[in-house]
Amino acid sequence: MGPYIVQRLLQSVFVIIGVTLLSFxxxxxxxxxxxxxxxxxxxxxxxxxTRAKLGFDKPLTEQYFSFIxxxxxxxxxxxxxxxxxxxxxxxxxxxxxxxxxLFAMLISTLVAIPIGIISAVRRGTPTDGGIMLVAMFGxxxxxxxxxxxxxxxxxxxxxxxxxxxxxxxxxLMLQGDWGQALxxxxxAITFLIMPAITIGLFSLSxxxxxxxxxxxxxxxxxxxxxxxxxGLSERVVIIKHAFRNALIPVVTMLGLEFxxxxxxxxxxxxxxxxxxxxxxVTNAITQRDIPVVQASVVVFAVLFIGLNLIVDIIYAQLDPxxxxx
Numbered sequence: 001m002g003p004y005i006v007q008r009l010l011q012s013v014f015v016i017i018g019v020t021l022l023s024f025x026x027x028x029x030x031x032x033x034x035x036x037x038x039x040x041x042x043x044x045x046x047x048x049x050t051r052a053k054l055g056f057d058k059p060l061t062e063q064y065f066s067f068i069x070x071x072x073x074x075x076x077x078x079x080x081x082x083x084x085x086x087x088x089x090x091x092x093x094x095x096x097x098x099x100x101x102l103f104a105m106l107i108s109t110l111v112a113i114p115i116g117i118i119s120a121v122r123r124g125t126p127t128d129g130g131i132m133l134v135a136m137f138g139x140x141x142x143x144x145x146x147x148x149x150x151x152x153x154x155x156x157x158x159x160x161x162x163x164x165x166x167x168x169x170x171x172l173m174l175q176g177d178w179g180q181a182l183x184x185x186x187x188a189i190t191f192l193i194m195p196a197i198t199i200g201l202f203s204l205s206x207x208x209x210x211x212x213x214x215x216x217x218x219x220x221x222x223x224x225x226x227x228x229x230x231g232l233s234e235r236v237v238i239i240k241h242a243f244r245n246a247l248i249p250v251v252t253m254l255g256l257e258f259x260x261x262x263x264x265x266x267x268x269x270x271x272x273x274x275x276x277x278x279x280x281v282t283n284a285i286t287q288r289d290i291p292v293v294q295a296s297v298v299v300f301a302v303l304f305i306g307l308n309l310i311v312d313i314i315y316a317q318l319d320p321x322x323x324x325x
Contacts, residue, residue, distance in 0.1 A: 116211025
């Protein structure tokens, strides 16, 4: 198991290097980035002084190593608009984004697994057809359109749920105020439901189809037929013998799911005025605040790579053949 983990760690390091390189190069796509940091009426002397101060007069390779050095210290530059450290701005918004992403992931997983199993067990029945029809419908709806429809119907017309707002939970936990965080959970869920459904419906539908396909493949295996021939109940056969082996590709998909949901929050947080990193990135792109975009990309990449490393380890535990190869 040790060599397998070391191998995955080395792969993660190379991925992080690639992400930082791409993030670094984005600031140079439009030419000299110095002009992002000065006013339109700045004199040539002011432009030259700013270029030297920020190090943009040095070769790209030297700038990149300086960027990596700052990254190792947790310094990814200052926001052009707010004049605050870009990493600090991202970390302030990150708990709200994690709340939304994890809640959406929880909903999509808890719903997708049972309906996928039911669909596989009842293959070819109206139940199977209905579940797959709904899953296809869920994969076809644009997230931004669904969010707007939920706001208009559930929020404004029925008034069942709030259309915007945020009640902190994770950031209170990080501050050590667990009592207040736990008491906030019921109210926080009411604010989370609509945006979580908006970014999680596609994942729910896709995962349900994946669980169904994986279960159908496993149910046809010899060991499942043998388990049934021994007289075991159908519940034991499905849960103990079939589901555990069908779970392997599902775990892999869940690892990728986190990154997919993180990418979905950029639009969803804007629609629901959610105070997370996604909305911060949207505003930063509009304002051409490149350091904030860079910091967001790096933080998201590190989260995604770390989660996938955990998934790889779980994957190897579920199937020892993976780590042996």
